[in-house]
Amino acid sequence: MSRKLIISILVISFAFLELLAVRQKQINTVHEMAILHQAINECNETINTLSIRIESTCSPVYLQQTHASSDLIDENN
Numbered sequence: 001m002s003r004k005l006i007i008s009i010l011v012i013s014f015a016f017l018e019l020l021a022v023r024q025k026q027i028n029t030v031h032e033m034a035i036l037h038q039a040i041n042e043c044n045e046t047i048n049t050l051s052i053r054i055e056s057t058c059s060p061v062y063l064q065q066t067h068a069s070s071d072l073i074d075e076n077n
Contacts, residue, residue, distance in 0.1 A: 056062060
C-alpha cells in the first residue's frame with residue numbers, strides 16, 4: 001500500500017509539473033504577442049502620421065500656395 005501511494009504521488013507530481021511548464025509557455029507566448037502588438041500599433045501610428053503629412057503636402061491648397069510663392073520668386077528675379 002505504501003509503495004503504491006508513493007508511486008501515485010510521484011506520478012501526480014510529475015503531471016502537475018508538466019502542466020505548470022505548459023502554462024508557463026502559454027504565459028511567455030502571450031507576453032511576446034503583447035510586445036509584438038505594441039510594436040505593430042506604434043508602426044501603424046507612424047504610418048498614419050506619414051499618410052496625413054503626405055495628404056496635406058499633396059493637397060491642392062498647398063500646391064497652389066507653393067506655385068504662387070515660386071511665381072513671386074521668379075518675378076523678383
